[in-house]
Amino acid sequence: MLISVNKDVDNSDFEQLLSKTTDTLYTESTKAKDKYLKLLGNKLEDEVYDVMCSCAASTPFEGTIELISGQKFPDIIANNFYGVEVKSTKQNHWKTTGNSVLESTRVENIQKIYMLFGKIHEPIEFKYRSYEDCLYDVIVTHSPRYAIDMNLEEGKTIFDKISMEYDVVRNSLNPIKPFKDYYRKKLSEGQELWWLDNEEYTPDSIIFKLWKTISLEEKESIKITGQTYFPEILSNNNHVKYDRFTMWLSVKKRIICPNVRDLFTAGGQENIVIENTTLESLPKSLVNFIKNINLIVSEFNSTSYEDFNEIWKTDFSNKEEVKNVWLDNIIQASSTVYNFGTFDFRNWLEVKIAI
Numbered sequence: 285m286l287i288s289v290n291k292d293v294d295n296s297d298f299e300q301l302l303s304k305t306t307d308t309l310y311t312e313s314t315k316a317k318d319k320y321l322k323l324l325g326n327k328l329e330d331e332v333y334d335v336m337c338s339c340a341a342s343t344p345f346e347g348t349i350e351l352i353s354g355q356k357f358p359d360i361i362a363n364n365f366y367g368v369e370v371k372s373t374k375q376n377h378w379k380t381t382g383n384s385v386l387e388s389t390r391v392e393n394i395q396k397i398y399m400l401f402g403k404i405h406e407p408i409e410f411k412y413r414s415y416e417d418c419l420y421d422v423i424v425t426h427s428p429r430y431a432i433d434m435n436l437e438e439g440k441t442i443f444d445k446i447s448m449e450y451d452v453v454r455n456s457l458n459p460i461k462p463f464k465d466y467y468r469k470k471l472s473e474g475q476e477l478w479w480l481d482n483e484e485y486t487p488d489s490i491i492f493k494l495w496k497t498i499s500l501e502e503k504e505s506i507k508i509t510g511q512t513y514f515p516e517i518l519s520n521n522n523h524v525k526y527d528r529f530t531m532w533l534s535v536k537k538r539i540i541c542p543n544v545r546d547l548f549t550a551g552g553q554e555n556i557v558i559e560n561t562t563l564e565s566l567p568k569s570l571v572n573f574i575k576n577i578n579l580i581v582s583e584f585n586s587t588s589y590e591d592f593n594e595i596w597k598t599d600f601s602n603k604e605e606v607k608n609v610w611l612d613n614i615i616q617a618s619s620t621v622y623n624f625g626t627f628d629f630r631n632w633l634e635v636k637i638a639i
Contacts, residue, residue, distance in 0.1 A: 298366045304339040306410040313408040329359050329370045357389045358397050367397035376405045382430035401434045416450035422463045495541035512583040519617035561627045581637050
């Protein structure tokens with residue numbers, strides 16, 4: 285990290301320092317090509333630091349630059365205000381994977397960051413650019429990260445795509461959400477994002493499990509959640525009734541289940557009594573739903589309308605809207621597999637959800 289204590293400078297002063305630094309790096313690389321072809325990662329950061337300190341002589345930044353070690357962002361700061369993130373590639377292009385969208389390791393008080401990029405491939409070249417101006421996409425490795433293109437056209441940044449400024453995104457409570465919202469709108473039917481939310485990935489979060497390996501308690505909890513979130517499970521549309529649940533189970537819970545159908549329908553039909561009314565030959569999916577209704581209602585009530593919007597890809601503004609659609613979907617799905625006759629199934633559900 286590079287640090288300067290003098291804040292009485294503007295961006296042009298710092299950009300002049302970066303311009304002199306990249307020019308010097310290029311000149312030195314032509315004199316010591318073999319040395320520079322080995323400079324990647326921390327070695328390049330050290331070289332940039334040394335050159336930058338030398339170039340800072342007789343500038344407002346002289347004697348103020350410090351290289352910060354460890355997993356901090358950015359690598360170099362100046363004036364306790366400016367930052368320099370050093371990136372490189374051995375390929376003959378100007379693209380690479382950048383830093384985490386969350387910026388959880390960002391150095392405090394750093395307001396303006398620049399990218400200094402080394403193309404460590406003959407011919408060796410260096411460029412600098414305002415950080416946000418070269419971020420064109422978000423990709424996922426172990427966490428959502430920016431994708432860098434030093435030759436990115438103006439108006440083509442990821443921030444242009446989501447119509448939000450970089451500083452607004454990074455200072456928000458959930459920096460990942462705008463990107464999730466943007467990419468979710470581009471999904472086709474049967475697709476889903478697998479990113480976690482506003483948190484770094486933990487070792488357990490990237491582990492996939494088979495259904496048969498999880499505990500009975502977890503299985504029952506997941507089935508209740510599935511019955512709550514996906515009313516179409518009750519329907520007779522075997523082509524799509526389990527699609528959203530299967531996607532959710534894989535993406536959100538990281539559980540692979542080869543026989544999803546059996547979770548809800550195994551056992552055939554059953555007679556059941558509700559409010560002194562006998563419902564005969566009720567499909568097992570409806571039997572399970574009715575028997576679990578108190579747990580399902582509890583799950584529904586504890587799930588925010590924002591969460592339902594994400595799961596259903598909807599745009600509700602309150603929980604009452606969600607409830608009405610939820611009831612409509614349950615009635616519509618269940619009516620495709622069973623005729624309730626004179627029994628008012630919707631009224632029964634409304635009473636349950638109002639408790």
